[in-house]
Amino acid sequence: MRKEYLMTPGPTPVPPEVLLVQAKPIIHHRTPEFSSILAGVIDDLKYVFQTKNDVLLFASSGTGAMESAVINCFSPNDKVIVTSNGKFGDRFVKLTETYSLNVIKLEYDWDKVVNPDDIKDQLKKNSDVKGVFVTQSETSTGVLNDVQKIGQIVKDTEAILIVDSITGLGAVETKTDEWHLDIVMSGSQKGLMLPPGLACVSVSEKAWEAVKNSKLPRFYFSYEKAKKSLEKNTTPFTPAVSLIIGLSEALKMIRKEVLENVIRRHSILAMAARSGIEAMGLKLFAPPEGRGNAVTPAWVPDGVDGKALVKMMTNKYGITIAGGQDHLAGKIFRVGHLGYFERFDILTTLAGLEMCLCELGYRFDLGSGTTAAEKVFMENQF
Ligand SMILES: Cc1ncc(COP(=O)(O)O)c(C=O)c1O
Structure with missing residues (x-):
């Protein structure tokens, strides 16, 4: 299945x-x-x-x-x-x-x-x-x-x-x-x-x-x-x-839903994605002064093949994320959360990322990303 x-x-x-x-x-x-x-x-x-x-x-x-x-x-x-x-x-x-x-x-x-x-x-x-x-x-x-x-x-x-x-x-x-x-x-x-x-x-x-x-x-x-x-x-x-x-x-x-709430939902999803990714020890790509709510790009950690990460997410877990474009191909990955997205879409993706990164040799605490995102969701209801 x-x-x-x-x-x-x-x-x-x-x-x-x-x-x-x-x-x-x-x-x-x-x-x-x-x-x-x-x-x-x-x-x-x-x-x-x-x-x-x-x-x-x-x-x-x-x-x-x-x-x-x-x-x-x-x-x-x-x-x-x-x-x-x-x-x-x-x-x-x-x-x-x-x-x-x-x-x-x-x-x-x-x-x-x-x-x-x-x-x-x-x-x-x-x-x-x-x-x-x-x-x-x-x-x-x-x-x-x-x-x-x-x-x-x-x-x-x-x-x-x-x-x-x-x-x-x-x-x-x-x-x-x-x-x-x-x-x-x-x-x-x-x-x-x-x-x-x-x-x-x-x-x-x-x-x-x-x-x-x-x-x-x-x-x-x-x-x-x-x-x-x-x-x-x-x-x-x-x-x-x-x-x-x-x-x-x-x-x-x-x-x-009311437009204001739609935008608030997006900002909380983005906050959770960022928190989760940073809690895994990864570095976000966009600068703090200009981060949008539609997509969260992050640097692939040293020693991990970025293209293999994106491929494994899709092939093994059915989670399609985007890779980097042009000179960033293989160097960053991008998680989209734009439109019909809810909290568990983010948690599922973070869990998939954790399992793939672990399998690809990156060392960190499994569960650190999902835990951080859960905290964001519990503190910010929508
Ligand atoms: C910011 C932005 N501009 C332009 C485009 C181009 O749109 P399309 O691929 O639908 O032609 C995209 C598509 O990803 C986009 O994200």
């Missing part, structure tokens, strides 16, 4: 309630029934994004949402600041360069947070900057960048602030309107507890001005087309019907 535990920061587990509604016979998208579901989904997404701005949906993975922000808001040679302290910040660099924007790169080591003062300095030196790109929750490293502070800096300039909240939304506080975040994006296979394939983007008034002036070509990902159709509770092209129906159910679950 084998039981599977998906402990990655995307895709993430899908609740049975959501799976069940997706298994129903397909309905047509040009019907009052689907329009009503879509309208409800957009309303509930605004609740999760904490915004009154437009929220648009696309049938794509998260990268589609990233690309949509570039092609809808800018023109070739527009000057933009792109921050990067990980794999997904690097993706914004590649995307903006692909579309011939004039990119000022603010690059950091992967274990550092983006420094908002660097953005302030660049905006002072370059009054013609049209956009600032930031990854809120850097999934490759677990680093959380302070988009609230960056929002304060960007709001009084001509530039719009584009935030990749693909693993931020629903896991950490993301106050789109209060923090002046012009474009915020997420993907379905993350905190929204769905299979992959759906992306959502919020667009502020200031960003709509940028859309009007933008000259890059777009068709499928056109914000104007999506907005015009949404005004009639429909979509310009065939939507991901089953995913949207699933999203409707997932958003109901978030509403029922």
Whole structure:
């Protein structure tokens, strides 16, 4: 007998309630029934994004949402600041360069947070900057960048602030309107507890001005087309019907738990994961000043083969965790706890880690990780 535990920061587990509604016979998208579901989904997404701005949906993975922000808001040679302290910040660099924007790169080591003062300095030196790109929750490293502070800096300039909240939304506080975040994006296979394939983007008034002036070509990902159709509770092209129906159910679950409690649950799960991992004598990867709630990366201890650890977790215990990406492959491992996660998911994973590390020759007190996490859960109820 084998039981599977998906402990990655995307895709993430899908609740049975959501799976069940997706298994129903397909309905047509040009019907009052689907329009009503879509309208409800957009309303509930605004609740999760904490915004009154437009929220648009696309049938794509998260990268589609990233690309949509570039092609809808800018023109070739527009000057933009792109921050990067990980794999997904690097993706914004590649995307903006692909579309011939004039990119000022603010690059950091992967274990550092983006420094908002660097953005302030660049905006002072370059009054013609049209956009600032930031990854809120850097999934490759677990680093959380302070988009609230960056929002304060960007709001009084001509530039719009584009935030990749693909693993931020629903896991950490993301106050789109209060923090002046012009474009915020997420993907379905993350905190929204769905299979992959759906992306959502919020667009502020200031960003709509940028859309009007933008000259890059777009068709499928056109914000104007999506907005015009949404005004009639429909979509310009065939939507991901089953995913949207699933999203409707997932958003109901978030509403029922209340967003504030969802975020609190994530912060306690992250605290327990960190405590457990540190209690085993391992070192966390992300710096204390910037640790998110979506994923906990840690250094593989000396003498242990990191790739073998990740493989053993899956093959022997059915617990899928993520390894390090790019230059961190084999050096760190990442435990995801984003979306449909509860206390025993963390305890199971820590127990699996303890057994695998022990088998791979690392010496420490068995049970130290789970004990530390249990203490966090007993002291922090949700
Ligand atoms: C922070 C972040 N940005 C962008 C992406 C890319 O999303 P996708 O793989 O859905 O295209 C991911 C996916 O893991 C992510 O975590």
